[in-house]
Amino acid sequence: MEQxxxxxxxxxxxxxxxAVFAVGLVLTxxxxxxxxxxxxxxxxxxxxxxxxxxxxxxxxxxxxFVGSVVILGPGLGLVFDRFLFSRIASTxxxxxxxxxxxxxxxxxxxxxxxxxxxxxxxxxxxxxxxGTVYFHLGPDVPVNGIYLSAVxxxxxxxxxxxxxxxxxxxxxxxxxxxxxxxxxxxxxVAAVRVTATAWAVSGLMAGLAGVLLAPTEVxxxxxxxxxxMVAAIAAAACAAMGSMTVAAVVGVLIGVVSLTAQGYxxxxxxxxxxxxxxxPFIVLVGALLFVPRLxxxxxxxxxxxxxxxxxxxxxxxxxxxxxxxxxxTAFWLLVVVFVGSMLTWMPTSWETVLNQGMAYxxxxxxxxxxxGTAGQLSLAQATLAxxxxxxxxxxxxxxxxxxxxxxVLGSLAASGVAGLLALAxxxxxxxxxxxxxxxxxxxxxxxxxxxxxVSGGTGGIQLTARWLPLDLLAPNGHAYFLLVFLxxxxxxxxxxxxxxxxxxxxxAAMRGSELGAAGVGVNIAWQRVLAFVLSGxxxxxxxxxxxxxxxxxxxxxxxxxxxxxxxxxxVTTGVGTVEGAIQAGVGxxxxxxxxxxAPQRLQGLAFVLFALGALTYAxxxxxxxxxxxxRWTERAERLLARRHGASATAAVTGRS
Amino acid sequence: MLAVxxxxxxxxxxxxxxxxxxxxxxGESVGLVGPNGAGxxxxxxxxxGQLRPDAGSVELDGRDxxxxxxxxxxxxxxxxxxxxxxxxxxxxxxxxLIVALRVHxxxxxLWRDLLGMSAPGREEIxxxxxxxxxxxxxxxxxxxxxxxxxxxxxxxELARAVVAQPRLLLADxxxxxxxxxETRDLAGLLRSLxxxxxxxxxxxxxxxxxxxxxxxxxxxxxLGRVVASGSFDEVMAAPAVRxxxxxxx
Numbered sequence: 001m002e003q004x005x006x007x008x009x010x011x012x013x014x015x016x017x018x019a020v021f022a023v024g025l026v027l028t029x030x031x032x033x034x035x036x037x038x039x040x041x042x043x044x045x046x047x048x049x050x051x052x053x054x055x056x057x058x059x060x061x062x063x064x065f066v067g068s069v070v071i072l073g074p075g076l077g078l079v080f081d082r083f084l085f086s087r088i089a090s091t092x093x094x095x096x097x098x099x100x101x102x103x104x105x106x107x108x109x110x111x112x113x114x115x116x117x118x119x120x121x122x123x124x125x126x127x128x129x130x131g132t133v134y135f136h137l138g139p140d141v142p143v144n145g146i147y148l149s150a151v152x153x154x155x156x157x158x159x160x161x162x163x164x165x166x167x168x169x170x171x172x173x174x175x176x177x178x179x180x181x182x183x184x185x186x187x188x189v190a191a192v193r194v195t196a197t198a199w200a201v202s203g204l205m206a207g208l209a210g211v212l213l214a215p216t217e218v219x220x221x222x223x224x225x226x227x228x229m230v231a232a233i234a235a236a237a238c239a240a241m242g243s244m245t246v247a248a249v250v251g252v253l254i255g256v257v258s259l260t261a262q263g264y265x266x267x268x269x270x271x272x273x274x275x276x277x278x279x280p281f282i283v284l285v286g287a288l289l290f291v292p293r294l295x296x297x298x299x300x301x302x303x304x305x306x307x308x309x310x311x312x313x314x315x316x317x318x319x320x321x322x323x324x325x326x327x328x329t330a331f332w333l334l335v336v337v338f339v340g341s342m343l344t345w346m347p348t349s350w351e352t353v354l355n356q357g358m359a360y361x362x363x364x365x366x367x368x369x370x371x372g373t374a375g376q377l378s379l380a381q382a383t384l385a386x387x388x389x390x391x392x393x394x395x396x397x398x399x400x401x402x403x404x405x406x407x408v409l410g411s412l413a414a415s416g417v418a419g420l421l422a423l424a425x426x427x428x429x430x431x432x433x434x435x436x437x438x439x440x441x442x443x444x445x446x447x448x449x450x451x452x453x454v455s456g457g458t459g460g461i462q463l464t465a466r467w468l469p470l471d472l473l474a475p476n477g478h479a480y481f482l483l484v485f486l487x488x489x490x491x492x493x494x495x496x497x498x499x500x501x502x503x504x505x506x507x508a509a510m511r512g513s514e515l516g517a518a519g520v521g522v523n524i525a526w527q528r529v530l531a532f533v534l535s536g537x538x539x540x541x542x543x544x545x546x547x548x549x550x551x552x553x554x555x556x557x558x559x560x561x562x563x564x565x566x567x568x569x570x571v572t573t574g575v576g577t578v579e580g581a582i583q584a585g586v587g588x589x590x591x592x593x594x595x596x597x598a599p600q601r602l603q604g605l606a607f608v609l610f611a612l613g614a615l616t617y618a619x620x621x622x623x624x625x626x627x628x629x630x631r632w633t634e635r636a637e638r639l640l641a642r643r644h645g646a647s648a649t650a651a652v653t654g655r656s
Numbered sequence: 657m658l659a660v661x662x663x664x665x666x667x668x669x670x671x672x673x674x675x676x677x678x679x680x681x682x683g684e685s686v687g688l689v690g691p692n693g694a695g696x697x698x699x700x701x702x703x704x705g706q707l708r709p710d711a712g713s714v715e716l717d718g719r720d721x722x723x724x725x726x727x728x729x730x731x732x733x734x735x736x737x738x739x740x741x742x743x744x745x746x747x748x749x750x751x752x753l754i755v756a757l758r759v760h761x762x763x764x765x766l767w768r769d770l771l772g773m774s775a776p777g778r779e780e781i782x783x784x785x786x787x788x789x790x791x792x793x794x795x796x797x798x799x800x801x802x803x804x805x806x807x808x809x810x811x812x813e814l815a816r817a818v819v820a821q822p823r824l825l826l827a828d829x830x831x832x833x834x835x836x837x838e839t840r841d842l843a844g845l846l847r848s849l850x851x852x853x854x855x856x857x858x859x860x861x862x863x864x865x866x867x868x869x870x871x872x873x874x875x876x877x878x879l880g881r882v883v884a885s886g887s888f889d890e891v892m893a894a895p896a897v898r899x900x901x902x903x904x905x
Contacts, residue, residue, distance in 0.1 A: 494770055501769025502758050509744040509755050515706070516742030520816060521730035521759035530766070 005141045007263030008256050013216060014231075015255020016150035018280075020157055020209040021232030022239070022247035024202065027161050029241045031174035031198035034085050034096050035431050037564075038103025040229035042203060043210030044222050046073050048111050050211045051120035051220045061124050069207040077203020081196050084615055093430030094377050095621060098571050098614055101379075101564050104229075106611025108222030109604045123214040125149060130215045146216050153212045157205060158248050164201070165244075174198045226561070230442060231255070234284035237435060240293035254280050277446040284439040289424070294432050315630045323636055342481050351481060353593045354586065356549050358484045361585030363542030364570045365495050365578065366535040371567065372575035373499055374531035375511030377434040379563050380421065380441040384536045385543025386558025387444070388414040390454050392544050393461035393553045403467040403548065404483075411540030418536025422529040429514075441560035449555035460554030468548065484545050491538055492578045498534065499578075507531060565607060572613030574623030583625050657682045657856050658703070658824055663712035665698055672698045674880045675712070680824060680856040685847070687871035687888075688860045691900055694877040696860045697739060700826050703858070704736050705729050716824070731760065735822035737813045739829040739860075745802035749793055749812050750776075752801065753784035753819040760820040787819045790852075791845060807838045814842075818849055824856045831863060839863065843870050864892075876900065 021039065028036040036042075050068035053059040059067070080103070088095045128134065128145030135143050165171035173194045176184050184191040210225065217224050235251035258279050265272040275282070288294055319327070342351055363385050370378045388410030395406035425436045449455050498504050506527050509517040518524050547553045569588055574580025592606045613624050620627045658680040665673045673695040680686045688696050701707040703714050705726040714722045721729050730736075744752060754776050761780075768774050776784075788794040791811045796804065801812055810830060817825055830846065831839040843866045850857045850870075861867050867874060867888065874891045876884040878900035884891040891897050 497772055497774075498766070498769050501766075501772075501774035503766055503769050505747065505751060505755050505758070508746050508751075512744030512746060513742040515738070516744060516813075517755075518706075518726040519704070519730055519736050519738070519742065520756040520820075521727050522755070523725075523727045 002138050002140065003263075004260065005138050007260045009137060009141050009143070009147070011256035011259030012252065013146050013150040013255070014259065015252035016154040017209075017213050017216070017228055017251075018231040018235055018254050019154045019248040019251030020150075020205075020213070021228050022235035022251040023154075023157055023161060023244045024205045024209060025232055025236040026239060026241055026244045026247045027165075027205065028198075028202045029236070030165065030244075031171075031177070031202065032081075032085060032195055033177075035100065035241070036103075036202070037097065037100030037229075038080070038107065039100075039202075039206055040225040040232075041104045041107035041222070042073070042076050042206035043213070043228075044220070044225040045076060045107055045111060045210070046207030047123070047210035047214040047220050047225070048115070048120065051123045051214060052115050054124060055120050056115075061126055065126050065211060069204065069211050073204040073207025074200035075203070077199035077201070077206075078196055080203070081199035085199070086192065086195060093434075094371070094375070097377055097431060097434050098567060102568050102611040102614035104226070105561075105565050105568050106608050106615075108226075109607040109611070111222075113601055113605055113608065120220045123220055125212075125215040127152060127212065149212055150216070153209065154248060154252070157208070158244060161201075161205070162244055170194070170197065230284075230438075231280035233435060233438075234280045234287065237284055237287035237294060238291065240287075240291050242293065250283070254283060274447040274451065278443050281439045281442045281446070284435060285424075285443075288428060288432055288436045288439070295427050295429070315626060315633050319633045320637055320640070322640055323633055326636075339485065342485075343478055350593070351478075352549075353589045355481055355484050356546070357586035357589035358488045358582075359542055359545035359549050359585070360588055361542075361582045362484075362488055362491050362545055363539050364566060364581035364584045365491050366538035366542065367566055367570040368575060368578060368581040369495055369498070369538060370531055370535035371570070372577070372580070373495075373504060373511075374507045374528065374535075376528060376531060377430065377567070378418075378421075378437045378532070378535065379434055379560070379567060380418075380437040380444075381535070381539045381566050382543075382558045382562035383441040383444045383560065384414040384418055384539035385546065386449060386553075386555070387417050387536075387543070388540030389543040389547040389553045389558065390449065390461070393456075393463070393547065394454070396463075396467040397456075397461060400467075403463065403544070406467075407541065407544030410544055411537045414540030414543070415533045415536040418532040418539075419529055422532035426525050426528070438560060438563075441563050445555070445559050449558065455553065455555045458555065460552050460557075463548065463551045463553070480548065484549070487541055487545060488582070491541060492582065495538070495581075496578045503527070503530065565610070568607075568614040569610045570623075572610045572616075572624060574626035576622060577626060580623050580625060657684075657717055658858070659713075659715040659718075660699070660703060661713045661715075663699060663702055663709050663714070665695075665702055665707060665709045671880050673702070673709070676877070676880075676882055678703075678858070678875055678882070680858050682823065682856055683851075683854045684873065685850050685857040685859065685871045687867040687874040688858055688877065689862070689864065689867055689874060690877035690883075693879070694900070695880040696877055697828055698880075699877070700736070700828050700858070700860060704734060704826055727759075733821075733823035734826065735817035735820070735824070736826040737810070737817050737828060737830050739832055741806070741809050741813060743801050743809055743813055743816075746800060748798050748800050749788065749804075749815075750781070750784050750797040752812055752816040753787060754780055756816050756820045757783055784819060787815045790849065791815050806833050807835075807842075810834060810838075810842065811845075814845070814849075818853060818855070821853060822855055824858070825850065827857060827859045827861075829860055829862065831861065831866060839866065846870055 021043070024039050025036065028034060028039060046068045049072055050064050053064035053067055054061060084099050085096070088099060125145060127149040130145045133142040133144050134148055137143055165175065173184065173189055174197070177191050177194045177198070184194065214220055231254050232251060235247045235254060238250040239247035258276065261276055262272070265276065342354065363381060366381050366384070370376050388407060391410030391413045392403050392406030395401040395409060396403050421437060421440050425433050428436055450458065455461060506517065506522050509522055510524055510527055514524055543558065546557070550557065570581055570584045573584040573587060588606065588610070591609060595603050595605055616624050658678070660676060660678040663673055663676040676695070676699055678686070678688070678699065688699065690696055698707060702709045705724060709722070713720055716732060716734065721732065744755070747755070757780050785794060785797065788797055791814065793808070793811055793815060796808065801809060804812070814830060827846065831842050834842060846859070847870045859867065859871055871888065873886065874888050875882055876891050876897045878896070883896040883900055884894040
């Protein structure tokens with residue numbers, strides 16, 4: 001018993017941290033209808049500013065607390081509500097998830113740019129002193145300030161929020177606003193005020209959680225908050241996003257069970273090295289598969305949603321013939337100039353950058369297919385790219401197989417993994433599917449990719465010239481450019497053909513209405529599996545190309561954070577079109593390269609820029625590039641119409 | 657053709673449909689009427705596989721289709737329109753019909769897409785356009801449905817349902833949200849399409865004038881049970897129907 005307590009008690013602060021975040025996620029979902037992926041980033045922002053004020057500027061602990069928690073926390077919530085989420089209250093889950101992801105990706109990248117890029121250490125506690133042992137639960141089971149702070153915070157948050165939601169009229173109005181803000185307005189309630197209050201409360205809780213949990217780690221790092229979020233998501237999913245009490249209890253259990261198992265399992269065992277780190281994700285997968293209410297989250301619809309205007313159609317489908325001809329001519333001209341430049345005068349450094357951009361573009365085409373065409377939100381595309389790259393690497397290493405042939409087999413493996421993922425997620429839609437794919441990505445990150453047999457350990461697999469034909473690793477040759485260009489053209493053409501073909505029509509039907517598509521006989525399950533399989537192949541092809549370009553295949557190159565960033569980046573440029581994926585790939589590397597010339601603290605700004613772009617997804621789901629394209633097309637068509645009008649008038653005048 | 661026997665469905669402790677029997681013969685038009693909450697749409701959802709009944713059977717031409725998914729029932733010749741529109745906003749009017757035709761003709765092979773061989777063929781376009789002409793939609797064939805009004809979208813949904821020549825059409829309040837003229841026009845179209853194509857039809861409709869004009873036989877439901885069945889005049893005279901609609905004892 002003594003030993004059990006000794007293992008379990010250190011899990012309590014972790015469990016309470018998961019519980020605090022899980023309760024925050026459920027609160028935000030219940031009061032705003034948004035599964036806020038950015039919650040961890042909000043907590044990190046408050047903790048970062050708190051540490052920055054105390055550590056860097058000598059503020060007193062309580063003054064910094066007021067600034068970072070009481071002011072910044074609700075302030076961030078209000079800003080998110082006013083400028084982002086209030087504008088997408090009645091839109092689909094994809095818009096809400098993408099907006100949350102943009103915050104998750106953008107905020108941690110933005111803070112070091114705005115404040116400083118130093119590691120902030122030695123964050124003080126505003127409750128109990130972290131190092132002080134206050135009492136013992138047994139002779140060898142000390143309870144220190146970290147334990148006490150975590151437990152007190154978790155219990156206090158839970159009680160306050162449950163009382164707020166269940167016993168106050170504000171809580172009732174918040175829950176009603178989730179169903180339909182517009183119906184709530186019809187009842188005479190200022191829905192804007194209600195949801196703003198909900199976001200302010202949620203922001204305050206995030207800030208409080210961030211600052212109180214900061215002393216548990218040596219430095220304030222975004223990664224810790226994102227990791228906390230993942231376990232919290234599992235706990236919130238077990239509660240079906242409905243019960244804060246269940247979410248808190250599961251959160252604590254995840255922490256305690258993890259640490260207890262860690263104490264008992266032999267450190268050299270498979271269970272210790274692979275299963276234990278994946279425990280929260282296994283819980284998440286279990287919840288997604290076996291909690292029926294999670295499958296029904298998508299069925300809640302605003303009864304007044306039909307008054308919303310329909311989304312705009314892609315410019316390519318609505319522009320006039322004359323503009324269409326001009327655009328096509330300009331496009332082919334651009335392709336010729338681009339290829340000519342790459343083969344002649346382009347400096348090697350820029351050729352490398354653009355090659356990398358094209359490899360990313362191939363991966364991004366998988367996002368275009370799965371999200372833009374099939375309407376399914378996958379957060380595991382980088383993982384699928386990694387599956388192909390590691391497969392090709394291991395086939396080359398153990399069987400001496402040519403890396404390109406291995407890449408083809410690896411892409412098939414990625415297709416297989418994607419297909420299995422789709423089969424496991426057949427009953428899930430929108431948010432549930434996003435979470436399932438995220439869990440899969442995390443499982444690969446902690447349990448599969450780091451394994452010696454897969455990646456050869458943390459160092460990864462180093463590519464050698466003998467694995468590659470055509471002198472692809474030669475730094476000054478154009479073989480790699482020609483390969484990546486060819487693959488990009490083939491993949492882009494394939495995606496465009498699929499979009500225009502029967503499968504594309506079926507997927508468009510499915511995206512518009514699954515009920516309606518099934519009603520005319522479309523096998524939705526098969527179409528989803530097919531879309532996942534094809535997107536897996538594309539991601540695999542891109543992953544293989546990226547591995548060749550980087551000459552090393554390391555687990556960190558294909559982690560879940562990249563998957564999240566990929567979605568954010570493609571959505572920014574345009575997730576519905578092939579050119580959107582290409583612009584995203586090339587745009588990402590070009591922006592990163594240009595930022596190399598900027599001061600060091602600005603060099604992490606690329607993700608911030610794309611995150612800002614993704615925040616426009618709510619208002620313009622077609623992407624900002626597509627939006628600008630439409631505006632320019634409209635201008636050009638007006639200009640042409642004026643010219644035609646003028647020439648027609650001249651002709652009439654001449655005749656008369 | 658369609659034989660529904662002892663259909664029962666509850667939502668939690670609330671019985672929505674209890675022991676309902678409904679028959680539709682080939683080429684017959686049957687109205688399913690009743691006050692709000694009578695269980696009419698639940699019956700349609702169970703027939704089409706969008707809900708799984710707790711008990712009872714659904715047979716099409718003697719074949720038990722009760723365990724088949726919706727898409728399989730659709731491919732067996734059952735089509736449906738919905739009370740709340742279920743259209744594909746980004747597709748054009750003609751593409752709605754092409755999707756339905758492709759499903760039924762089995763032209764869904766990926767390799768055809770990848771070889772650029774999936775453009776609608778002459779035959780497909782002719783089949784789609786014949787329905788569009790019948791419903792007065794030909795001029796809008798290339799317009800994305802997102803740009804159309806509710807009345808036209810109802811017609812698109814109907815066109816999509818009938819283009820593949822179904823044997824049975826389940827029409828759930830097809831005139832919902834339409835004005836008086838649109839309602840009359842749609843009723844006329846429904847009747848003429850049903851007769852011209854010889855398909856069976858199960859129509860849910862609140863407007864009894866439309867029901868009288870369109871159907872051969874009426875089944876009346878109240879509180880999840882069938883309370884009357886027969887010709888329009890017979891059921892309207894039935895005391896149980898008067899009770900259900902007017903509360904008259």
